[in-house]
Amino acid sequence: MxxxxxxxxxxxxxxxxxxxxxxxxxxxxxxxxxxxxxxxxxxxxxxxxxxxxxxxxxxxxxxxxxxxxxxxxxxxxxxxxxxxxxxxxxxxxxxxxxxxxxxxxxxxxxxxxxxxxxxxxxxxxxxxxxxxxxxxxxxxxxxxxxxxxxxxxxxxxxxxxxxxxxxxxxxxxxxxxxPMRKALDADRNPRKPLAVASLAGPLRYTLGNPDLRRLALCSLCFAALQLCLMTFLVTYLMLDTGLSLVSAGMMLMLAQVGGAIARVAWGAVSDRWGRPTRVLGGMALAMGAAAVATAGFSAQWPNALIAVVCVAFGATAVGWNGVYLAQVARLAPPGKAGDATGGALAFTYAGVLFGPPLFTLLVGWGAGYAAAYVLLAVPSVVCGLVLLWHGHAAGQRAPGVTGKQ
CATH class of the missing domain: 1.20.1250.20 (MFS general substrate transporter like domains)
Structure with a gap:
């Protein structure tokens, strides 16, 4: 490198x-x-x-x-x-x-x-x-x-x-x-206006670009499921499978490790295959499937199998971010990656902000942890199907530039 x-x-x-x-x-x-x-x-x-x-x-x-x-x-x-x-x-x-x-x-x-x-x-x-x-x-x-x-x-x-x-x-x-500032900030524009209209520009930019808008809305669903995995997994495992705090914490650690490693692996796969939108679509389906599998945990499950599912859940629900951010930057015009990312991340953070409270409400209304995981998996699966369809359709329309899809 x-x-x-x-x-x-x-x-x-x-x-x-x-x-x-x-x-x-x-x-x-x-x-x-x-x-x-x-x-x-x-x-x-x-x-x-x-x-x-x-x-x-x-x-x-x-x-x-x-x-x-x-x-x-x-x-x-x-x-x-x-x-x-x-x-x-x-x-x-x-x-x-x-x-x-x-x-x-x-x-x-x-x-x-x-x-x-x-x-x-x-x-x-x-x-x-x-x-x-x-x-x-x-x-x-x-x-x-x-x-x-x-x-x-x-x-x-x-x-x-x-x-x-x-x-x-x-x-x-x-x-x-x-020491990095001179080289990496050489493209700054000290005269760039900071009026309210210009500060709101990233959101308008994201909403005005169909591809960015689609990715941003999907990231809301992915982030919600990711935070619910990290926030509630330990409690769910203790209450519904009878694992000790230490064992449940180890499962969460495995999910985090799986996510960290998978972020790099998915990035390499996306670059090699050249179809990041389809990679994200496949990950969305996989994280939905992992959430449904997680909902099936019970005291009868062996710890080794629970660990495998937790790693898979982490690898998908935590591992998507790098491919997503790279695709957002790729779709942005030169010099506009910060604008595109800022606008898209507003939707991502909205998922982080509202996902766990929604999960809490579902549990409080009597749905239970397992059902809440299934219900929050549904939007991710829908997003996966949408991304796969658009990635395929874009590839058919412009076979010469499918590397961006």
Whole structure:
């Protein structure tokens, strides 16, 4: 892999991992913080909802900001916002917890559009899905770092200092990215207007492009199912199959590992086959099938078979992001990858924001965890059929350019 590709990939991957780690740090700290602050650890769910609500809003305005200030400068600003958000957590008051969630969301949302802007310029077209998928492994890497390091930091220095240590890591990363700015932000336009109309442009751009609109709406369904897998799997396994907390946690870990590995594998398959829309369609059908299989878990299932299904569920419901983001960038005109990604991610974050609450409502209304997984699998299967049909139809209409489908 050429250095012209490797350096931007390493930079965007590192930034993605740090902002992801920053977001996950707060739920990891929640049990320790609760005993001292009096804020229930169960509020972590509301905290994450606020984070992703702010992410949805900030991703929409990220395109014009990237064009005016540069993708590296915006990435640095995101890291600083996350650092201030974690410092707010360390203050230990409820109002500052809310401020923290909004700052972390403001820092998390623009990172992906900014990285898409960079990678769309630097990634070889024949390896675009693979490069984007490698970058997206920063999300599970950040979660793994938070899970592995933050508890140790808490034991070593307390939960407040643990938050501040992660904040320092974000600031150090922002400084270390500075040498890349001259080269990667050379295309910025300091005169780019930041009027309200221009900031809303990414959403209009996505809605106005049929292919982008279709992908964005499908990503809403995929993200909803992904978050429901990660949020409810442990509870479901404990209640419906009788697994212990440790065993259920291991199943979730296997799903995450499967998703991280599959992100790279699906990217390679998409590049090699040259039909990303059809790859996404196939993954959508597979994640629907895995969700239905998950709904069939019972105490009679051997742990090994449950593990296989969890890995398959993770490989599809977590593994789709890189191929999706690469296709969004591929469909965007030159220099507009940030706009297209920001608009599309607003729909993706909407799935993250509304999927788990819908799942909770279904369970609360008496449907049960198994039925809720089946019901949320239906939209993904429909999306899969739609993507496969459009990918096939586009290939028939223009056989010479099916590499984009």
């Amino acid at each position: 050429r250095n012209a590709t490797l350096a931007p990939l390493a930079t965007t991957l590192t930034v993605q991992a740090l902002v992801s780690m920053a977001v996950i740090t707060v739920p990891v700290l929640a049990p320790e913080a609760a005993s001292e602050t009096g804020v229930s650890a169960s509020y972590a769910g509301i905290f994450i909802a606020l984070v992703y609500g702010a992410s949805m809003a900030s991703s929409l305005v990220s395109g014009p900001l990237v064009q005016r200030f540069g993708a590296i400068r915006i990435s640095q600003a995101c890291l600083v916002a996350c650092a201030i958000g974690l410092a707010s957590v360390a203050a230990g008051t409820l109002p500052l917890f809310i401020v923290s969630a909004l700052l972390l969301g403001a820092g998390y949302g623009p990172v992906t559009p900014a990285s898409s802007h960079i990678l769309a310029k630097t990634a070889p077209p024949e390896r675009m899905a693979l490069i984007f998928s490698l970058k997206q492994t920063g999300v599970p890497i950040g979660g793994a770092l938070a899970g592995a390091l933050v508890p140790t930091l808490v034991l070593w220095s307390g939960w407040r200092m643990a938050a501040l240590w992660v904040a320092c890591a974000c600031l150090v990363t922002a400084i270390l990215t500075q």
